[in-house]
Amino acid sequence: KQEVTQIPAALSVPEGENLVLNCSFTDSAIYNLQWFRQDPGKGLTSLLLIQSSQREQTSGRLNASLDKSSGRSTLYIAASQPGDSATYLCAVRRAGNQFYFGTGTSLTVIP
């Protein structure tokens, strides 16, 4: 069974700082990995999708990398802003079309 772990569980940084969120998974046989943000009481907003053949994806101030062999992905957020405060979740899609989510990292950006 695939297990997805996100560290740290919570993170608080001052505005303007660059930060890295981590996601690890136990089974490297994945189709893709997707990063989401979730605001309190809301659904998930897709941020980046990395296919298993890719190493990284970029969108604006966000950069996600994938190292399948080591079972790791990172989400890099540049020049953090208070509006980035949310919970960030990673999800892996593996063979058999099963989806597995981590428990998330709760990010607070302090003005």
Next chain:
Amino acid sequence: DAGVTQSPTHLIKTRGQQVTLRCSPKSGHDTVSWYQQALGQGPQFIFQYYEEEERQRGNFPDRFSGHQFPNYSSELNVNALLLGDSALYLCASSLGTPYSNQPQHFGDGTRLSIL
């Protein structure tokens, strides 16, 4: 372009009752997946529908069932509700077959509370 819409937004039920949750996928999307998210946890995959058939199922009991209609909208039914069924239920849609590797788009969910 409407995104994924779910109804109702909130629901309160008592133990033993039955509930039906509804989802309309993003325009053009034909695969629908359902997730359960308990407080402080990541979403847990319940099942996925494509072409009106259940294609994949997570580790959930038969009390959880679903349906997909010809217009791609979907329902999640839960029978004999338990206190542990209290959660945010999320619907996600994607374009193409379940194996097309397209990103999932989520609705805002239905908050189900069991008393």
